[in-house]
Amino acid sequence: MPIRIDSRSADFASRFKAFLATKREVSADIETATRAIVDDVAARGDVALIEATRKFDRLSVDAAGLRFTAAEIDAAVEACDTATLDALNLARDRIELFHRRQLPKDDRFTDALGVELGSRWTAIEAVGLYVPGGSAAYPSSVLMNAVPAMVAGVARVVMVVPSPDGRINPLVLAAARLGGVSEIYRVGGAQAVAALAYGTATIAPVAKIVGPGNAYVAAAKRLVFGKVGIDMIAGPSEVLVIADDTGNAGWIAADLLAQAEHDANAQSILITDSDALAADVERAVDTQLATLPRADIARASWTDFGAIILVRSLGEAVTLADAIAAEHLEIMTADPESLAARIRNAGAIFLGPHTPEAIGDYVGGSNHVLPTARSARFSSGLGVLDFMKRTSILRCGPDQLRALGPAAMTLGKAEGLDAHARSVGVRLNLQ
Amino acid sequence: MPIRIDSRSADFASRFKAFLATKREVSADIETATRAIVDDVAARGDVALIEATRKFDRLSVDAAGLRFTAAEIDAAVEACDTATLDALNLARDRIELFHRRQLPKDDRFTDALGVELGSRWTAIEAVGLYVPGGSAAYPSSVLMNAVPAMVAGVARVVMVVPSPDGRINPLVLAAARLGGVSEIYRVGGAQAVAALAYGTATIAPVAKIVGPGNAYVAAAKRLVFGKVGIDMIAGPSEVLVIADDTGNAGWIAADLLAQAEHDANAQSILITDSDALAADVERAVDTQLATLPRADIARASWTDFGAIILVRSLGEAVTLADAIAAEHLEIMTADPESLAARIRNAGAIFLGPHTPEAIGDYVGGSNHVLPTARSARFSSGLGVLDFMKRTSILRCGPDQLRALGPAAMTLGKAEGLDAHARSVGVRLNLQ
Secondary structure: OOEEEEOOOOOHHHHHHHHHHOOOOOOOOOHHHHHHHHHHHHHHOHHHHHHHHHHHHOOOOOHHHOEOOHHHHHHHHHHOOHHHHHHHHHHHHHHHHHHHOOOOOOEEEEOOOOOEEEEEEEEOOEEEEEOOOHHHOOHHHHHHHHHHHHHHOOOEEEEEOOOHHHOOOHHHHHHHHHOOOOEEEOOOHHHHHHHHHHOOOOOOOOOEEEOOOOHHHHHHHHHHEOOEEEOOOOOOOEEEEEEOOOOOHHHHHHHHHHHHOOOOOOEEEEEEOOHHHHHHHHHHHHHHHOOOOOHHHHHHHHHHHOEEEEOOOHHHHHHHHHHHOOOEEEEEOOOHHHHHHHOOOOOEEEEOOOOOHHHHHHOOOOOOOOOOOOHHHOOOOOOHHHHEEEEEEEEOOHHHHHHHHHHHHHHHHHOOOHHHHHHHHHHHOOO | OOEEEEOOOOOHHHHHHHHHHOOOOOOOOOHHHHHHHHHHHHHHOHHHHHHHHHHHHOOOOOHHHOEOOHHHHHHHHHHOOHHHHHHHHHHHHHHHHHHHOOOOOOEEEEOOOOOEEEEEEEEOOEEEEEOOOHHHOOHHHHHHHHHHHHHHOOOEEEEEOOOHHHOOOHHHHHHHHHOOOOEEEOOOHHHHHHHHHHOOOOOOOOOEEEOOOOHHHHHHHHHHEOOEEEOOOOOOOEEEEEEOOOOOHHHHHHHHHHHHOOOOOOEEEEEEOOHHHHHHHHHHHHHHHOOOOOHHHHHHHHHHHOEEEEOOOHHHHHHHHHHHOOOEEEEEOOOHHHHHHHOOOOOEEEEOOOOOHHHHHHOOOOOOOOOOOOHHHOOOOOOHHHHEEEEEEEEOOHHHHHHHHHHHHHHHHHOOOHHHHHHHHHHHOOO
């Protein structure tokens, strides 16, 4: 049974607080093991990378064989089903269109004193894209990471993807080609993250590493943070559905299960002001679970972390939604737009009954790499800005320096930084 | 003597590489100690915070006394020198003007299929601002952190600042008032970071923590990252000056020393194509050091980490500057603008002889919180976007779902996520 809490009950506040605090992941202490792998690759480069690949992926490869060749990628594309390639192409084009609108504009202006100021955006030169192997090797995620990098103008996008026992999902290679990835290496785990951060003879280092991975990959990203940039550390996925009595219980149940099938730690939450809908959704979930291929995973997620929250009004739902700060928020009410306008914290909002999250996962065009575990309170989904950086520009002439210099000298002296004051004073013949 | 390397010498490449790899900070292993403090505050709240404050800051305070009162802040403002307050006011106004231009615009559009898409920006609800105590308590940094938060629309900006032995710099409190800080608490160190992240009975938690601090503060920020957002982990400051024979040696020397006086680990670098200028700057540094109040610090920085790099051409300087990716880049050449346009990696660029970095540190208007330690390759200075987050919006009607749904179902099935496909199919009477 999922958790069921009701805002009309006396202990609601404490139960909701406990619900918010529920941990869905146990983080094993793997930092020591990860650090050893990272340090080894940093020190011994390709040799360590190849040894770790043999050990963890049971794959024997030499340095020359680390990179997928163009012929191998051609063959992978050939092996893919045409309908799937067409769908990936559609996704790619829509992701590109959406993300082109995120390209920032440079700003340059002259203020009333004549000081020239500005902000200039440039693409990061080289980015690494981590793609998990095995069952979590999602070609859609390759596109969601690679296309914004391409739109940003990143010259070199380096993908790493493990191929345990030599197996690789050809769709992942096809998506990489569609997404404009420059180089692909058959390595994974902490060793791949280290190779991207420190570089080896075969893999030139990158400046930033993005993409999801297992606990070792996440730990390695934390370790190399600072040496290179990283994106967020993704936790298990979650959806929050807010619905009133206009909601279709079968559709809502399907959406809750689409989230739950990802992972036993995923979380699906329904907030509704309708007792009847709540009961109908709960029944529909059980019915649909019976025929779902990944029923075991989905049932575990729904039982352990699923929740139905009954509220007196949709206004209450707004407050709870902001506290939950869901990665995905679906709104299926009579007026979803006005409810959405009142909610501050959500990674992505899906409006109305005909926008299941799965559309956004694949072909909507917006990004499906979104902040999890309540981090939508302070962070955003992946986008073009994650692949660029801003440089500020300042230019004074003699008149502007005369106008601003004395205040700068005053502050420098007040902070005990006399050399700061002098660097202005020496130009103004003031000391 | 600073390092002196010459691009005309045979071993230049290896010497430059070694120079780039120089570590300027030894990171002590303080994670265990920091974790104990953070866990204690998370578990015991105010009691642990007050104990740690007594232990580390030698300050006895009860829960009611943690927060600075309005009267205390009034008194601090009264205690400040008028000229310094005027300078802070000028800085505040100019920082606000510059940062207002960074406010992002929401985007909402309908594509050719009729799908509605969008990106919506909202301010983070509550932000914590760490301000160091003691000699590094810089009122200018308070403004550089608080004003962008205010411009972003953050409703609650909570400042923490230690007052060792009860001492506090009144200018820091005055700057907080000017910067629109909502609450100020006399706590610091890892315990203050933990209080901001987890909340105590007295200090409500925030969603993101920004601001520089010592190694314990940095370690605590790493530990709470995920629970809350954090800004970058700042390293020692650095400046790179690129100059040709039009450069004024005395002015350049003053700028190199303004950086060097910050900290013995700070770094000042000159790249020039003029042997004569290099020699003149080196002499001018020695001359100016003789009368500098913080000569010991500046000399240590210049001797240990300072560098003069001679190049054959300014084109070479571009390549080296991108590799160095300096926090601050001053360009004093005949045509600084065209050289700046060719450089990709820098936190902030100061153009021409009349723009010493100190102007940007205080009153230029751009932010002085900038990426250090080569991280300008992948990150930006602090700005309004650091205090906001973006939510994507998607809305399909029945026609749009019919147009996009089949491709989403194809991809869901290809990824083995049947419930994803079903959540679309159930709406289209397709399974």
